Amino acid sequence: MVVVPSGQHSQTKDLPMYILGINAAFHDTAAALVKDGKIIAAAEEERFTHIKHGKRPIPFSTWELPFHAIDYCLKTAGITLQDVDRIAYSFDPEGVTESSIYKSAFDDAADVLTAPDVYQDWDTLFLNYIRKAPEQLRDGYPHHLQKRLANGGDIAGKWAYVNHHVAHAASAFFPSPFHEAAVLTLDGRGEQATTGYFIGKDNSLVQIDSVDMPHSLGMLYEKITTYLGFLHSSDEYKVMALASYGRPVYLEDFRSVIHVGNDGQYTIDDFDPEQWWGAGRRKEDPFEQLHYDIAHSLQKALEETVLKLAQWLYDQTGAQNLCMAGGVALNCVMNAVIRDRGPFQHVWVQPAAGDAGTALGAAQWLDVRLNTREEGPRYTAPMEHVYWGPDYSDEEIEQFMLWAKMPYKRLTNIAKETAAILAEDKIIAWYQGRMEFGPRSLGARSILASPIHPDMQARLNDIKDREDFRPVAPVVLEDDAHEWFEGVAVSPFMLFVYPVKEDKADRIPAVRHTDGTARVQTVNRDQHPLYYDLINEFKALTGVPVLVNTSFNTRGEPIVCSPRDAIECFWTSPFDALIINSFILEKL
Numbered sequence: 154m155v156v157v158p159s160g161q162h163s164q165t166k167d168l169p170m171y172i173l174g175i176n177a178a179f180h181d182t183a184a185a186l187v188k189d190g191k192i193i194a195a196a197e198e199e200r201f202t203h204i205k206h207g208k209r210p211i212p213f214s215t216w217e218l219p220f221h222a223i224d225y226c227l228k229t230a231g232i233t234l235q236d237v238d239r240i241a242y243s244f245d246p247e248g249v250t251e252s253s254i255y256k257s258a259f260d261d262a263a264d265v266l267t268a269p270d271v272y273q274d275w276d277t278l279f280l281n282y283i284r285k286a287p288e289q290l291r292d293g294y295p296h297h298l299q300k301r302l303a304n305g306g307d308i309a310g311k312w313a314y315v316n317h318h319v320a321h322a323a324s325a326f327f328p329s330p331f332h333e334a335a336v337l338t339l340d341g342r343g344e345q346a347t348t349g350y351f352i353g354k355d356n357s358l359v360q361i362d363s364v365d366m367p368h369s370l371g372m373l374y375e376k377i378t379t380y381l382g383f384l385h386s387s388d389e390y391k392v393m394a395l396a397s398y399g400r401p402v403y404l405e406d407f408r409s410v411i412h413v414g415n416d417g418q419y420t421i422d423d424f425d426p427e428q429w430w431g432a433g434r435r436k437e438d439p440f441e442q443l444h445y446d447i448a449h450s451l452q453k454a455l456e457e458t459v460l461k462l463a464q465w466l467y468d469q470t471g472a473q474n475l476c477m478a479g480g481v482a483l484n485c486v487m488n489a490v491i492r493d494r495g496p497f498q499h500v501w502v503q504p505a506a507g508d509a510g511t512a513l514g515a516a517q518w519l520d521v522r523l524n525t526r527e528e529g530p531r532y533t534a535p536m537e538h539v540y541w542g543p544d545y546s547d548e549e550i551e552q553f554m555l556w557a558k559m560p561y562k563r564l565t566n567i568a569k570e571t572a573a574i575l576a577e578d579k580i581i582a583w584y585q586g587r588m589e590f591g592p593r594s595l596g597a598r599s600i601l602a603s604p605i606h607p608d609m610q611a612r613l614n615d616i617k618d619r620e621d622f623r624p625v626a627p628v629v630l631e632d633d634a635h636e637w638f639e640g641v642a643v644s645p646f647m648l649f650v651y652p653v654k655e656d657k658a659d660r661i662p663a664v665r666h667t668d669g670t671a672r673v674q675t676v677n678r679d680q681h682p683l684y685y686d687l688i689n690e691f692k693a694l695t696g697v698p699v700l701v702n703t704s705f706n707t708r709g710e711p712i713v714c715s716p717r718d719a720i721e722c723f724w725t726s727p728f729d730a731l732i733i734n735s736f737i738l739e740k741l
């Protein structure tokens with residue numbers, strides 16, 4: 154094992170070049186490859202296997218490694234597993250100091266898991282799988298991936314376990330635009346921590362404190378997600394959307410169990426929502442005002458609690474900048490509250506804030522540790538975009554379409570011709586360049602439409618078979634964003650909401666949520682030239698520099714990855730056209 158003591162950096166720039174990061178302990182399994190401070194590739198396993206989130210976060214599945222994502226990373230670099238210099242796994246089994254990891258995380262089977270010794274069995278299974286992960290990587294790869302994964306060499310000798318919240322924190326700070334920042338991590342749980350406080354400065358990342366199990370804002374949100382009839386560790390963003398329709402009727406209930414101290418610590422008393430509000434909603438049940446109000450009250454409780462934690466972190470560090478990661482940091486309504494009412498001047502959130510991002514964070518943490526001096530110049534570059542996934546050439550795509558006897562045409566001016574289709578109020582699937590890393594479609598694998606007519610939200614929700622209450626989000630040219638949304642400057646990752654400007658509200662009704670906000674993506678030409686040009690052409694036709702952007706998938710499916718995925722999704726969904734690289738496929 155590679156051992157780099159906490160707080161110390163290697164004093165020499167030596168061999169390590171390629172560092173592979175792996176997230177596999179819970180869910181959102183993913184791999185990332187970095188080399189000398191630069192990101193080479195990063196992707197979630199779900200995009201290759203079509204199993205959303207890669208797997209469920211249960212002990213039985215802990216052994217599963219993101220082999221396809223690893224293979225993709227190696228392929229991008231033109232190397233094999235043997236060429237990787239270090240491997241960083243984003244969970245440290247030695248960090249588990251108390252038993253019963255699954256006592257609260259594995260509630261699904263709580264009726265059969267009643268005795269403490271049974272919990273202990275699950276913990277043992279979980280930790281053994283993690284300790285055996287190097288052997289699983291060496292021997293457990295699928296046969297069809299043997300080209301790059303067989304003969305991996307001394308994998309155990311290259312292996313390093315990285316603390317889960319350190320990995321989240323590294324993913325938040327090292328790719329951020331800041332030289333110095335406070336870092337706040339919030340998730341369900343890591344080894345013991347559920348909340349992490351750090352201070353980052355160039356190549357240094359030091360943990361200040363943590364909040365440990367069983368007190369977890371992430372798990373509180375998961376618990377209510379389950380109560381409201383959704384899938385926990387997956388559908389929390391639906392609860393956030395539901396919250397906009399509610400009132401803070403039950404906020405005092407949440408306040409009665411969440412206790413925030415003056416020392417950055419908080420506790421959450423155990424409670425049974427069924428005793429408070431009766432039987433939970435079942436998946437097929439209709440939504441009632443009760444559900445909206447519970448979601449709203451939970452959201453408000455989360456926001457006011459995290460505001461207090463952020464204030465404490467600010468008081469401790471005096472930093473002007475805040476970086477965030479962890480699954481809770483995907484809550485873009487909460488992020489906006491921290492931005493607007495918190496003490497920090499600037500807030501940056503890792504776009505892959507969930508556990509997938511720990512693959513990147515673990516790799517970057519190890520890379521920085523091994524290759525820098527703590528007091529040296531900043532080693533890692535800011536992450537300007539998320540396009541770290543696979544891409545395919547025109548030749549590959551055309552060959553596939555010819556083979557499949559598919560009707561297609563080549564476009565001469567992709568941006569202009571696509572904008573004209575969108576201006577006719579048609580809904581298109583847009584597949585361009587490298588796939589996004591993280592849960593959001595940001596113009597590489599997107600469904601795009603005009604925001605000008607109010608019925609577009611309902612049309613899209615119908616086409617994607619989504620719940621009616623879910624909003625769709627806008628993408629706007631970065632230069633024009635301030636004219637359309639209050640207070641927005643740069644928001645490339647769709648991680649914050651902003652109010653739609655009053656004088657523009659009736660121009661883009663489809664993207665204005667019931668509370669008057671929108672989850673904005675801004676784009677500049679450097680980030681994705683073709684995407685930018687498309688919106689610019691749409692603006693030339695309509696006067697509106699905004700499109701609706703939602704993920705290129707259908708209900709229950711991960712976002713598409715390969716051309717085959719895109720074409721299958723297109724032909725089995727009522728989209729009007731698919732623009733895939735230089736080609737267009739249209740329906741009659």
Ligand SMILES: [Fe+2]
Pocket residue numbers: 317321340341342343479480507508
């Ligand atoms: Fe996490």
